[in-house]
Amino acid sequence: MSPSLPIPDFFAPDRVGKVWRVPYEERAVQAQAWTQTHGIQPADTDRPRLCLLAIDVQNTFCIPGFELFVGGTSGQGAVDDTHRLCEFIYRNLDQITEIVPTMDTHRAIQIFHAAFWIDANGQMPAPMTMVALDDVRNGRWRVNPGIVANLGGSLEQLQAFALHYVQRLSDDGKYPLTVWPYHSMLGGIGHSLVSAFEEACFFHNLARQCQTRFELKGSNPLTENYSVLRPEVLDDPDGQPVAKKNQALIQHLLTFDAVAIAGQAKSHCVAWTIDDLLSEIQQVDATLARKIYLIEDCSSPVVVPGIVDFSEAAEAAYQKFAAAGMNIVQSTSSIASWFSP
Template sequence: MNNQTSTQLPIPPHFNPETVGAVWRVPYQQRAAAAQAWTKQYEIKPASEDKTRICLLLIDVQNTFCIPEFELFVGGKSGNGAVDDNVRLCEFIYRNLGIITKIIPTLDTHTAMQIFHPIFWMNAAGEHPIPAGNITPADIEQRIWHVNPNVAFSLGFDYEFLEKYACHYVKQLTQNGKYPLTVWPYHSMLGGIGHALVSAVEEAIFFHCIARNSQTQFEIKGNNPLTENYSVLSPEVLEDFDSRPIAQTNKKLIQQLLNFDAVIIAGQAKSHCVAWTIDDLLTEIRQVDMKLAKKVYLLEDCTSAVVVPGVVDYTEAADRAFERFADAGMKIVKSTELISFF
């Protein structure tokens, strides 16, 4: 595959693809012992000895998006998209254990009182919006929806500021060509089971950590109450109506990714958090050196678009985004390929 290993590794016997769509406890001590034995059996070197440094960036591979009965399951066209994606992802991690230097999973992290959750908004009757709807500048101007004053109190904001900010925020999304403000169901709630990584993926990541002596690097995103944060590299809006900062880009992670010899990206959802993360990375690459795009690899069979049958289908938008990334020099690959990093 490259100068670190010429062959892929087998899948460890503990991996059961039938359990990828379920939630369960990872037996850490058993897996640690198995990983150490695996290292000896296949002479796997520690990540510190890698000559070609490869990062696997996993976007929001969490229960809330990847388990069928959870809040925002990404079913894709097949209806079972995220589960099938994660079977392939786990197998990819195990097969390429010897060459993945570091794994960086992002964790979409929310509390109830955020600008994209129902409780943040209310109408004249005191009712909250139904999830999956949009809030437009016209909705705010016509007072169809306004900020819940109890949210302002609970979060410690002046109500007039928050009202003015909310209007500014929705207009900014429109002006910047972003998705309109979507009122999402409560999801990826901090402290809840939906926030956790998919058990099978967590197990594979932990196995990699022990086998390669490479600490998993968890990246938190989405916990700012004043903005959506599809991309792990940058929130949707950075400033308030007076150009005062309310959030910032993740410059440290951007620089870290650009310093790897190769960055492999997978996760959920292809149309939202994955696409926006790649788009932000490409924006940074354009400012530095377009040749850097060639070291980004997109695992197209380990990500799915948001599809709600009869309501919305982002498949085409996601595919167009990936075509644009490929045109910029990024490589679209499958998890089963023998990928050359030269």
């Protein structure tokens, strides 16, 4: 393993929390020179092979002022996390075989958005409302009749599905259904990758002569999709499928010698993705958990002061993952040590 590479001069930490246009042609020229200066080889020659799974490093979660900025306990969590993640990529550019960014991808009418629900007075729920099982059973929240034509079926069928949905979340020990603010809207600026992270991915492409593997999730209107590997609910009340696992990505990740995981939010999309990956691993070979590396200082939990704080839930999840054999690491740790006998 080679020593860490330097951080390119163009990387500007003070711009990580801002949105700007990546100068692709300029970076392409710099990447070619970087390759020659540092003797960087094409990614397909890597032995061992390392994948970086970057969860939802998008403006909607990582830029202050956007819809679901993950401030964490410090209030600047996602900005600082993305800063460290970009530097991790640049320092280890010659050892990261592939970067897999996931992208939360939504439209207006989905089960976790206000437009899906109304109360007895026809009012939609406020953002961050928790829709519990009893809320649907007793009619406090019901399906908005106005959306039925957009989703198909009848109002009765959708209402039965809504009850089944929250029942399934409760039975499976999932978080209660949360009415999230409209976010990661397909076609909108919030959906885009953070500029600094996109730039790092692009530079990696040109320096390593490879492609970024983008994974979109969350477009199904009838289920939440915190995890990129599977939606929260897979079937309807009759047992018919409404969604399915991302089996192709699961199998792809397990082909690598190591998978590093970072991104937002530690308490939700990151934790749920890791949990699903762990479940798949345990069905194949529990020892495979040892090749998963959770970059702890590149993820923050959802914290909305005075409303919700998922810090303890995030820590409990990471303790569970460590107990199962996964590795908790920092962005400054040596990748060479990951592959030591």
